[in-house]
Amino acid sequence: RKEVEQDPGPFNVPEGATVAFNCTYSNSASQSFFWYRQDCRKEPKLLMSVYSSGNEDGRFTAQLNRASQYISLLIRDSKLSDSATYLCVVNGGNTGFQKLVFGTGTRLLVSP
Amino acid sequence: EAQVTQNPRYLITVTGKKLTVTCSQNMNHEYMSWYRQDPGLGLRQIYYSMNVEVTDKGDVPEGYKVSRKEKRNFPLILESPSPNQTSLYFCASSGVRDRGNRDTQYFGPGTRLTVL
Numbered sequence: 001r002k003e004v005e006q007d008p009g010p011f012n013v014p015e016g017a018t019v020a021f022n023c024t025y026s027n028s029a030s031q032s033f034f035w036y037r038q039d040c041r042k043e044p045k046l047l048m049s050v051y052s053s054g055n056e057d058g059r060f061t062a063q064l065n066r067a068s069q070y071i072s073l074l075i076r077d078s079k080l081s082d083s084a085t086y087l088c089v090v091n092g093g094n095t096g097f098q099k100l101v102f103g104t105g106t107r108l109l110v111s112p
Numbered sequence: 113e114a115q116v117t118q119n120p121r122y123l124i125t126v127t128g129k130k131l132t133v134t135c136s137q138n139m140n141h142e143y144m145s146w147y148r149q150d151p152g153l154g155l156r157q158i159y160y161s162m163n164v165e166v167t168d169k170g171d172v173p174e175g176y177k178v179s180r181k182e183k184r185n186f187p188l189i190l191e192s193p194s195p196n197q198t199s200l201y202f203c204a205s206s207g208v209r210d211r212g213n214r215d216t217q218y219f220g221p222g223t224r225l226t227v228l
Contacts, residue, residue, distance in 0.1 A: 004154075041200075041222075042221070042222070043202055043219035043220060043221055043222055044155065044202070044219050045219070046216050046217055087154070087155070098143060098160060098162070099157065099160070099170070100145075100155075100157060100217075101157075101171075102147075102154045102155040102156070103154060104152060104153065104154040105154060
């Protein structure tokens with residue numbers, strides 16, 4: 001079983017749609033959780049950290065369920081520019097970015 | 113501007129010919145890491161460094177070496193490259209403010225390496 005599992009997609013949605021990505025992780029000792037965005041052939045960029053209480057940044061909402069070892073990302077009012085691959089990332093180390101484990105990503109395609 | 117730079121961006125080489133991929137950051141970050149990205153496998157950590165002269169293995173360190181003589185630089189060395197090291201390589205750096213307040217992580221633009 002992979003340490004971090006994501007549905008690879010692609011998710012094809014129209015502009016304005018709400019889309020949700022899910023991710024599960026196997027290491028119950030994981031301390032930090034993140035969502036990254038990666039555009040084709042470019043470097044990953046941190047989208048948001050995920051906190052136990054859930055957190056929101058504009059159209060993006062991230063949630064963490066430690067009991068189920070499950071992380072989610074919700075994107076509301078999808079834009080064409082949201083088309084990218086979204087990476088679920090878990091840190092099993094003691095510090096924020098020290099020992100990151102990346103999921104293989106979920107591809108999102110937003111169409112007009 | 114906060115930046116992580118990598119060189120070269122593209123490299124085609126032959127088996128056994130030693131090469132170095134440089135990585136440099138201008139943010140005075142303590143942490144630096146190297147990852148490789150392969151289709152279907154995602155990003156996997158090769159090595160990381162917590163500060164000058166402090167490095168440790170990641171998940172796939174075989175065939176790679178690193179050094180951290182200066183805070184800003186973290187080169188990745190392939191002493192004898194093999195075709196299975198053909199991949200997209202990313203360097204990343206992040207800072208530490210205090211135990212509960214982390215800086216963000218920045219990735220370099222990537223180095224696409226082909227070993228023939």
